[in-house]
Amino acid sequence: MTEPVRLPLAEAARLLGTTADALRKKVKRGHLQAVRDNAGRLLVWVNVPAAGGQVSSLSSHVQAGRLDGLASQESTLVQPLRDHVETLKAQLARAEAQADAARQRADDLADRLATAERERAADQTARAVVEAVIRRAKLTPMEG
Numbered sequence: 001m002t003e004p005v006r007l008p009l010a011e012a013a014r015l016l017g018t019t020a021d022a023l024r025k026k027v028k029r030g031h032l033q034a035v036r037d038n039a040g041r042l043l044v045w046v047n048v049p050a051a052g053g054q055v056s057s058l059s060s061h062v063q064a065g066r067l068d069g070l071a072s073q074e075s076t077l078v079q080p081l082r083d084h085v086e087t088l089k090a091q092l093a094r095a096e097a098q099a100d101a102a103r104q105r106a107d108d109l110a111d112r113l114a115t116a117e118r119e120r121a122a123d124q125t126a127r128a129v130v131e132a133v134i135r136r137a138k139l140t141p142m143e144g
Contacts, residue, residue: 004045006035012044 013020023044026032033045 004033004047006043007046009034009042009044012046015046 007015009020009023013023016023023032024042027034027042027044034042037043
């Protein structure tokens, strides 16, 4: 007896001569093992001899361990994705550099604002001191 093969629900139903709904019910009742792939599709475990020995081309390659033909097919599908990932990495690096520069400008502006605020407060204090001196001078009789 061979190892079970994991197949998409529709393909397993076709191989077993049943419907996808019937297989879903078997999975729900626990009579058939299944998992979900990354896309959320249901994959069921099927014994190939019980299915009449028919298997999809991909499943037969995987079961027989013949992945050499699939490797080149995968590379033609995967390489554009890898290229896109590299493009996204470069865009991310540029965006991070721009964000760092913007943060630096914001920090510089905050420093300038704090300095201006301190200078304004010092001017107000000096003005208040001058006004107090003037008031005192008016209250005190001038000698002369």
